[in-house]
Amino acid sequence: MTKISITTVLRLLVAFGIPLLVLAMPTSALPIEGLTIIQHRLLAIFILAALLWVLEPVPVFATSILIIVLQLILLSDNGLTFLRPSGEHETLLSYTDILNAFSSPIIILFMGGFALAIAASRYELDNNLARVLLKPFGTQPRYIMLGLMLITAVFSMFMSNTATTVMMLALLGPIVASVPKGDTGIKALVLCIPIAANTGGIATPIGTPPNAIALQYLQGEHAITFGGWMMMGLPFVIVQLAFAWWLLQKLFPTTMDKIELNLEGKFQKSWQAIVVYITFAITILLWMTSSFHGMNVYVVSVIPLAAFTLTGIMGKEELKLINWDVLWLVAGGIAIGMALGKTGLAEALAHSIDYATLSPIVVVITLSIVCWLMANFMSNTATANLLVPIAAAVAASMESLASMGGLTGVLVVVAFSASLGMILPVSTPPNSLAYSTGLIESKDMAKTGVIIGVVGLLIVYAAALIIT
Known part of the structure; x- marks a missing residue:
């Protein structure tokens, strides 16, 4: 019989304990205002997925399957009847959208x-x-x-x-x-x-x-060849x-x-x-x-x-030689990214910061870090689609951002930041493919990805300050 180590037990307690704590909290107690019940549940699932992928007490593909199961039961229009919220602002996910992660x-x-x-x-x-x-x-x-x-x-x-x-x-x-x-x-x-x-x-x-995506907003006088x-x-x-x-x-x-x-x-x-x-x-x-x-x-x-x-x-x-475990792993990442977008939780997370109260350099750094963090857990394309319009609106409304390169500088920084999210096997398809070799562990990728991501962001900030 396989023995479960104390370390694994502790990791499981942490991984499930924190999301359960978040789920048990009333919505009003969370730092993000105005979350719906569906968004609240998804936030707990998101935290659970992040912890399980990083700590790896269970195989990463098993975490992905768990995410999809929890979404189907707790967030979908075909989940448990007595768990479906009925508020007018509640957006249940279509169960077919969740299952489509397997055929993306x-x-x-x-x-x-x-x-x-x-x-x-x-x-x-x-x-x-x-x-x-x-x-x-x-x-x-x-x-x-x-x-x-x-x-x-x-x-x-x-x-x-x-x-x-x-x-x-x-x-x-x-x-x-x-x-x-x-x-x-x-x-x-x-x-x-x-x-x-x-x-x-x-x-x-x-x-x-x-x-x-960034280039779509860089037209006219802001156009880049x-x-x-x-x-x-x-x-x-x-x-x-x-x-x-x-x-x-x-x-x-x-x-x-x-x-x-x-x-x-x-x-x-x-x-x-x-x-x-x-x-x-x-x-x-x-x-x-x-x-x-x-x-x-x-x-x-x-x-x-x-x-x-x-x-x-x-x-x-x-x-039979196809790495089916990797396909399950990727499906979980697709499902969490889809849910973040369709429930509006990703937008709520991005808008939870009052950018108008921040100095120009802090605005750029904050947008960049939010983009990088989100890109580690959902498609960098989806992240850019969400944050580039926000960054463009912020840059257009704050004249003080001219010192940071204005619209061009802000959008280039955000676009670069989206591509630096690579700490998990589900962060990008290349990460998933490398993980499929079986020659590296999730913690190896996390350690390397964090360092490269942080250093990359610092290089971007330094370059933005020097050029402008």
Whole structure:
């Protein structure tokens, strides 16, 4: 029989005790005024999810399933009848919206990515790509990690960071196979990919959705060109990646002086291997050129699934290799983000601060921190959609914000902050994919993500003050 440690029991008590305390409090006693009963319950579920994901007394995918179950019972229009509030301001969630988290487009994107990774490994495409792309970076672990980060960041500037992570994690297999088990350097190699993917997109207007959302509000005299954005974003990305590269070496040092990669080999020439090569290339190309052909990354992700199953490259046994626990994990993150938006709790949290009473620099920092905190627990796109309009309204109404770059400065800071939220496996798809390798723990991601996030915010603030 498996024994439950005292530490696990304490973590469970903390994780469930605090949300129960919040739930037991009357709404009027909470620091956020005017919460409905549904929002009150969701706040307790949100706190529970955050604690369970960080403390990890139970598997993170189990936490995600628990979130969905609690939402269905306590918040949905098909939950327990006697628990449904009847006030005119109460907004019950549709049970289908909650269950749709399991069939979200992002889930399909992950399945397409897993299909590519499984097929690439089966026909040694991952080994051959590693041989071609990483050979210039030598055999020292820190330079191999630098190579992974640079390649990932550059791809993320122009295509989906999720798609980029799928491709780069395929290169990681042969590298990890060359590292002794138990060497903490493996964690650095795994974590460097989602960090570079999350960070790289900041450099261009099309690299990540928060950038595009901010640009919608930067029109006329405030308009920023593609090159103008890169002049701000690219230096930040370079500095941030350099810091992350150094930090990962310090947090997860390796005992190896060099990694002897098997960089010899040839591309297989069977018809199945050729199908894999062509499908892999077409998928990546379509991901990179979605603005030309009109299919977004989610639609394109179905192509490898169809190609590999129809040709027999992926059969029943290969389908079982898909990381279903990660899909459950991601579904929980999608469900909590959807609920925060549809119940109005996210907006209530964002508006709970009276920005008019704050000094210009405190306003910018407060908006940025709120954005960063929320982006760690819900989609950075959803966070930007919520906070960018608020930031734009605040910037337009406060002339004193001219000293912080006005509308342009405020929105750029908020957009950058949204992309720095990466402390949990559910924070971003690249984090979830990296976690799916089984080579890192949630606490490794949290420790690294907090440090990189805080340092990134400080760099953004310093740059904003210097430029303005």
